[in-house]
Amino acid sequence: MIAHVTRFVLVGIVCAGLFTDRADAQLDVGVTEGRADPVPIAVTDFNGVGTLADLGADIASVVKADLEFSGLFRAIPPGAFLQDPASLGEDAQPRFDLWRRSGAQALVTGWVSTESDGRIRVSFRLFDTLAEEGLVGFVFRGGEGIWRRIAHKISDAVYHRLTGESGYFDTRIVYVHEEGPQTALTKRIAIMDYDGENHRFLTSGDQTVLTPRFSPTIQKIAYFSYFNETTPRVNLLDLTTGRRDVLGDFPGMSFAPRFSPDGASVIMSLAINGNTDIYVMNLETRTIRQLTDGPYIDTSPSYSPDGSRIAFTSDRTTQTQIYVMNADGSDQQRISWDHDNRASYSTPVWSPRGDLIAFTKHIPNSDWAIGVMTPEPGEGERLLAFGDLVEGPTWSPNGRVIMFAHETYGIGEGTERVIKSIDLTGYVERTIRTQGAASDPAWSPLIP
Amino acid sequence: MRFKLIAALATGLLVAACESTPEVAEEDDGAGAVEVTEEVVVEVDPIDPRSERYIEEVLGKRVFFALDSSVLNARSQSTIRRWADWLNEFSDVNVIVEGHCDERGTREYNLALGDRRANAVKDHLVVLGIDPNRITTISYGKERPLVLGHTEAAWGQNRRGDLTLS
Structure with a gap:
C-alpha cells in the first residue's frame, strides 16, 4: 500500500513592523503549573x-x-x-x-x-x-x-x-486499528492527523501488526508483524515509496523497535531460544550489535533525545522494572523504585525534552497507570492517568502531552479500547478520535 | 509396538478426560491434578493416532502457566511427555509450540514472555529426545486469548502453551 507524505511549500513571513515581539508582553500562558483556568x-x-x-x-x-x-x-x-x-x-x-x-x-x-x-x-x-x-x-x-x-x-x-514552547498540532499519529472478536482481532496500522482527520490504513489486516513507531523524519515506520508466520519480525515501511522490508533475518523473533534520534539505526529486542535481549541495528549496513545479555527479558528500549542513553524494561528482579544504560550497553542502572516494591514498571519512553521518562505502572490487584519519572533512580515519579488497563505512552513533540492505550473492561466483547491523551499537569485528559477500537499509538514529531 | 503405544495412550485418555473436566476457575498449577487410583475398564473406540481428535483428546493441546512464569508444572510435564512419545512414534511430523500470555502485561513484555513459555515447552521436548529441528516456537504475547474476560479464571486459561502440528 503506497502512502505519500504530502509536501508543500509553506511560506512563513513574520510580519515585522506592525508586530512587536517584546519580552514584556503581558500575556504569558503557563504550561507547567497545576490546574489553571484556560x-x-x-x-x-x-x-x-x-x-x-x-x-x-x-x-x-x-x-x-x-x-x-x-x-x-x-x-x-x-x-x-x-x-x-x-x-x-x-x-x-x-x-x-x-x-x-x-x-x-x-x-x-x-x-x-x-x-x-x-x-x-x-x-x-x-x-x-x-x-x-x-x-x-x-x-x-x-x-x-x-x-x-x-x-x-x-x-x-x-x-x-x-x-514559549513549540506546539504539537501539525503532527500525525500511527496506531493499531482493531476490529473483530477479541480472541481473533484483526489489527491494522492506521495513520491520521493527531485530531483524527485524514485517516487511512497502511496495512491490509492479513497479518497481525503491532507497535508502529515513526522515524524522526516521519518518512518511515518501524513495526512488529506476523508477516512471516513462523518468525514474526520488525518490519520497516517507507511512507514515501510504499516499500516494506524486514529488518534482518534473525534466528528468532525481533520486536519492540524504536528509531535512534538521528534515524540511522533501530533499537529492538531479539528473542533467541527463549531469552530476550536488546540489540541495535545500523540501517545502512544492517549490522547488529548486542547491548544487553543475561538470562532475563530485556525489552522496550527507548533512546534519550541526545542518543547517549537508553531506557528499557527488564525482569531481572521479580517484577519488570525500568533501567537506563549508556548507548553501548554499559552502566545499567535501575531507576524505578516503588515504595513497597510491589509494583511493576514497563514501557519507558524518553521525553523529547530529555527531562522525563514516561512509563506504564501496574500495582497488583489495582489500576494500571501512566506516569512520568526523572532518569535518576527513584526520583520524581508522578502518576498522571489510570484505567483498567493503560499502557504504551508516546510523547507530543514538545514533551507536554502523552498519548496512551486505554482499556475499560466490559462483559464479553464489551471492553472499550481507545487512545487517550493526558497533559503533564494530569488535569487535561482527552479521548483521541480513531476509527473504532485502537491501541499502540505513536505520536510523530512536528511535520517539517 | 504400535498396539502397545496406543494402549498406553488410551489409558492416557482417561487421565486426560478427567483433567479436562470443567475446572475453569482453578489456577493453572498442578495442585488439582486428578490422580487415578483405581483401574476402570472402559470400552474406548480406537482413535486414529494421527487424527486431530487424538491430538486433542489423548495428547492434549495445551499446557498452562502460573502468573508471569514459564515453569512447567507436573501436569504440563506429563502432557509434554505424551507428545514426546507420540513424536518419537511419528517421526515424519513436526510440531509448533505457541506461547501465550494473559492481558496483564505490556504488549512487548508479553511477546518476550510468550517466547520464553514456548521455548520452555520446546526445551522439555528436547530433553525427552525430540530433535529440536522438529520444533518451531512462536510467541503470540497477549494477542490471541483463548477466552474473554478479566477474571483470574480467564487469565489462567490464557497463560498457555499450545501445541499443533506444522
Whole structure:
C-alpha cells in the first residue's frame, strides 16, 4: 500500500513592523503549573470572499479545536464578539477595548484569498488585547487540499507565541486499528492527523501488526508483524515509496523497535531460544550489535533525545522494572523504585525534552497507570492517568502531552479500547478520535 | 509396538478426560491434578493416532502457566511427555509450540514472555529426545486469548502453551 507524505511549500513571513515581539508582553500562558483556568481567546472566522469564506470558517474551527485540546485556552463564542470580524482589515488594528469587553485576552484573526497560480494564501495575526499589540503573524501558501495543515501550523504558532514552547498540532499519529472478536482481532496500522482527520490504513489486516513507531523524519515506520508466520519480525515501511522490508533475518523473533534520534539505526529486542535481549541495528549496513545479555527479558528500549542513553524494561528482579544504560550497553542502572516494591514498571519512553521518562505502572490487584519519572533512580515519579488497563505512552513533540492505550473492561466483547491523551499537569485528559477500537499509538514529531 | 503405544495412550485418555473436566476457575498449577487410583475398564473406540481428535483428546493441546512464569508444572510435564512419545512414534511430523500470555502485561513484555513459555515447552521436548529441528516456537504475547474476560479464571486459561502440528 503506497502512502505519500504530502509536501508543500509553506511560506512563513513574520510580519515585522506592525508586530512587536517584546519580552514584556503581558500575556504569558503557563504550561507547567497545576490546574489553571484556560486563557479566553477569540478566534474569528478568517475573512474570505465567496467560497473562501467557508474555508476561512473551517480554518478557524480547526484552530479553535487545537487550542482547546491543549486545555490552556478557551475559545470565546462568536456571539460574544463586539467588533464585526469582517471589518478587520489585514493592516488595521482591532478595537482592543471591544475585544477585552467580550472577555478575550488574545485575538486570532485571519484572511484567505487565492493566488494567481491557484494556490490559496492564508494569513493570520495574533493580538494581545491587554497590551494592545500584535504578537505574531504569518502568511502561508499552498494547495487548497492542505488547508488543515495550514490551520494546524497557525495553532502551533499561536501556542508557541503564548506559551514559549513549540506546539504539537501539525503532527500525525500511527496506531493499531482493531476490529473483530477479541480472541481473533484483526489489527491494522492506521495513520491520521493527531485530531483524527485524514485517516487511512497502511496495512491490509492479513497479518497481525503491532507497535508502529515513526522515524524522526516521519518518512518511515518501524513495526512488529506476523508477516512471516513462523518468525514474526520488525518490519520497516517507507511512507514515501510504499516499500516494506524486514529488518534482518534473525534466528528468532525481533520486536519492540524504536528509531535512534538521528534515524540511522533501530533499537529492538531479539528473542533467541527463549531469552530476550536488546540489540541495535545500523540501517545502512544492517549490522547488529548486542547491548544487553543475561538470562532475563530485556525489552522496550527507548533512546534519550541526545542518543547517549537508553531506557528499557527488564525482569531481572521479580517484577519488570525500568533501567537506563549508556548507548553501548554499559552502566545499567535501575531507576524505578516503588515504595513497597510491589509494583511493576514497563514501557519507558524518553521525553523529547530529555527531562522525563514516561512509563506504564501496574500495582497488583489495582489500576494500571501512566506516569512520568526523572532518569535518576527513584526520583520524581508522578502518576498522571489510570484505567483498567493503560499502557504504551508516546510523547507530543514538545514533551507536554502523552498519548496512551486505554482499556475499560466490559462483559464479553464489551471492553472499550481507545487512545487517550493526558497533559503533564494530569488535569487535561482527552479521548483521541480513531476509527473504532485502537491501541499502540505513536505520536510523530512536528511535520517539517 | 504400535498396539502397545496406543494402549498406553488410551489409558492416557482417561487421565486426560478427567483433567479436562470443567475446572475453569482453578489456577493453572498442578495442585488439582486428578490422580487415578483405581483401574476402570472402559470400552474406548480406537482413535486414529494421527487424527486431530487424538491430538486433542489423548495428547492434549495445551499446557498452562502460573502468573508471569514459564515453569512447567507436573501436569504440563506429563502432557509434554505424551507428545514426546507420540513424536518419537511419528517421526515424519513436526510440531509448533505457541506461547501465550494473559492481558496483564505490556504488549512487548508479553511477546518476550510468550517466547520464553514456548521455548520452555520446546526445551522439555528436547530433553525427552525430540530433535529440536522438529520444533518451531512462536510467541503470540497477549494477542490471541483463548477466552474473554478479566477474571483470574480467564487469565489462567490464557497463560498457555499450545501445541499443533506444522
